[in-house]
Amino acid sequence: MAAPHPDRLLPADPGVRSIARRLYDEVRELPIVSPHGHVDPRILRDDTPFADPTSLFIQPDHYVTRLLHAGGVSMRDLGVGEGPLPDDRARKAWRLLCENWHLLRGTPVRYWFESSLADVFGIIARPSSSNADDLYDRIASLLVSPSRRPRALLRQFGIDFLATTDDPADDLAAHQALRDDPQVATTVAPTFRPDRYFAVDRPGWVSDVKELGGDVGDYAGFIAALEERRRYFIAHGAVSADHGAVDAGAAPHDHPDRLYRAALAGTITAAEATAFRRHMIFEMARMSCDDGLVMTLHPGIHRNHHPATLAAFGPDTGHDIPVAVEFTRALQPLLERFGTHPGFHLVLFTVDATVYSREIAPLAGFYPSVYAGAPWWFLDNPAEIRRYQQAVTEIAGFSRLSGFIDDTRAFCSIPARHEMSRRLDAGFLASLVAEHRLDEEEAVDTLTALVTTQPRTVFKL
Template sequence: MSWSLHPERALPSGELRPISREIYHAIADLPLVSMHGHVDVRAFAEDAAFPDPAQLLVVPDHYLVRMLVSQGVPLPALGIPPMDGAGPAGAPLETDPRAIWRRFCSHWALFRGTPTRYWLEHELIEIFGVTEEPSAESADRIFDEIAAALERPDFRPRALFQRFNLEILATTDGATDDLAAHRSLARQGWGERIVPTFRPDPLLHVNRPDWAGQLAALSQITGVDAHSYEGYLSALRQRRRDFRDAGARATDHGHLLADTTELSAEEATRIFAAALSGKVTAQEAQAFSGHMLFEMARMSCEDGLVMQLHPGSLRDHDRAVARRYGHDKGFDIPIHTEYTRALRPVLEAFGHHRGFRFIVFTLDETAYSRELAPLAGAYPAMRLGAPWWFLDSPEGMRRFRESATETAGFYNTTGFVDDTRAYASIPARHDLARRIDAGFLARLVAEHRMGLDEAIETAIDLSYHLPKAAYPALPH
């Protein structure tokens, strides 16, 4: 039998199905607004063909990789090399993309019931036209089919951008990035459609091993000596101006904790000097990173860049794997995160500022109804970001709407903006979010808590208008 997708997948069953179907059909073809992405901008600047199915769909997908690792498949067998170039005993580095693809297909059953399965089915069927389900037996045929498609001009990154109906996509770029790829895109007429996002994390965590190198790079790219606290702040302001001039609309901050406590200028200067001398403590570094979130909020009030914060991820839980395979390869695991007290300093200072927009994400879904939705339902500057990472799933999206809407409503959220470096999965993620929202709104209609016309209007806002409003374009 030919493999296909059910047209009403992820919509609720029973009496809600026809209502949700009508709502979904009103939003299914709206343009995609992807404002929190991690696709490498160089892919668009170069517009080269993707290398092979494994490098496009398997190797960069950390959800897919970690599931295979959890079942005993070593990272080298998935084409991920150790940093020293030597594989562990019994696990030589696999360099054949076809072999990597076979390994993935032979483990297809592992993804039953997961959002990864949803993305992959959508990609394989809707984008590449695959008509048989992955398996050890079908792996080579599917590989050849996708590889042949990737050689065609209509599967280049920019052609897919048009096909996906992407209106705008934001990349995430390091604070010391030269933005050359974005400038190249702007010269080719893509500057309003693919925009950078300012990500200064390595510069705000002063106990990172690469902090000194990042500081030197910041000094070099800005022409401002960042080796004093005042110079450091000036250089960060300069970089933010550079990003804004290149079309950026937002900053992005991934911290372990949500603390935003401001330090005195004297204390911040002292800790900065301790970091320069290599004598900063973990406690001092944490206090400084919280203080710098406060400073980033202050700068956003000045330059208008939307501030995004997503704390609560313990990076590289397996430190041995991280040391061997590199940063972010050691599995990021959620932790309980406190927001009410942690965000109080920045919200008391800037929560009513007309020039400040603050979007908060979380991995700790217990915080939505208890802390985040009430905060977003009170402070004009704050919005709730879409469910992120482990909540980026059908059930997680439903729980988000159920727990957040009561106190934040729909209009104190950003709508859906996705969060992926797996480029081909972007349409699937937005499609799923629209189906889940259609189902949630259908229940409100069936319970006579909302009219159908209101539900359709709300669905359109969640899919399109709210993401655009949450990340407004700034004058150059």
């Protein structure tokens, strides 16, 4: 392949493209603000060189492994769910990627991968069976250099703020070490993710909930423990709490203490467990109003769709599948109570593209607390991002957008994902300039805000 084209993803029309190019040039070097992601903070704390190309590019990235798996490649051969592999297995996994590079055609995964190879390692050759070993050796030789260690890349990527995703029981020692280290200029913040403590019918919940600390023998103690853990996260730099469930339901229950007792006794029904989870999402909004954590909500996912893969390789291995989701009625009790509360921020994400214009944009266009989360997961591709730009801004305006969210575990893909977003935003704004709906100065201001001030405003940075 040739070097990435300088006008990639910009509009095809020459006149609009020239506007988009000027807009993109205004923001291409601006720092990255990443308020939601999944990079392990211990990578940055320890600053240990990445072991090999496979552990950097393949094993942590379920975007890559699911496409290879769909094409017939074994997850075991890719080392999914394992730590760094012995050299022979790591090299074999890399060969499998290169031999099956065609499986990534037309996907944003290929775009991010090619951008990372070119920008981080100077590689513009298209991976194939014939050059797999050469590419592996070239990347491996660079990984041991000081300029490719995690902290060096963090600086090179220009990441100003990086949020991770963390269990409420985490001691956050890695975050504390990073905050205390004067050599780390990037703010690395934890995110409070309590989902597993709300799934009260999940096997192992009774023992897991004790990890929160405190007296969790009754509902009042459970609530107190969650409030205490939120305070602990805030003290360690957290700005948001993240919540994912199969639906967006959020409604108070008249007797949550009774449901909690049933959960502890192991007698709670499926319907009661759903009611308790929805009650706890409502409680999370109440706590956010009290302590100021931004609340992000991303429902509509059938987790671990393939039980055998879950058993063999664990969660987050590429088989979480979208389902249809409804927001308007589901969130009405929460928004009735908290939707106009001063300082409450609720960012709504979805993998159901149909709800952007039907529900999320209208909600964000009325409630001062609600923001439309960027397309993510299966929607974080150029086609869906373009549809989102039009669907949401036509109804709610640019000020109700979250700013870009990369939502990635693959460290080297962070700048590639943000670069893609900036190009697509530049293209969309250029079309508004070409249609005489904005002047170019307004477009520059809007694009700069989307990259810098908008995510900082939404996530209270």
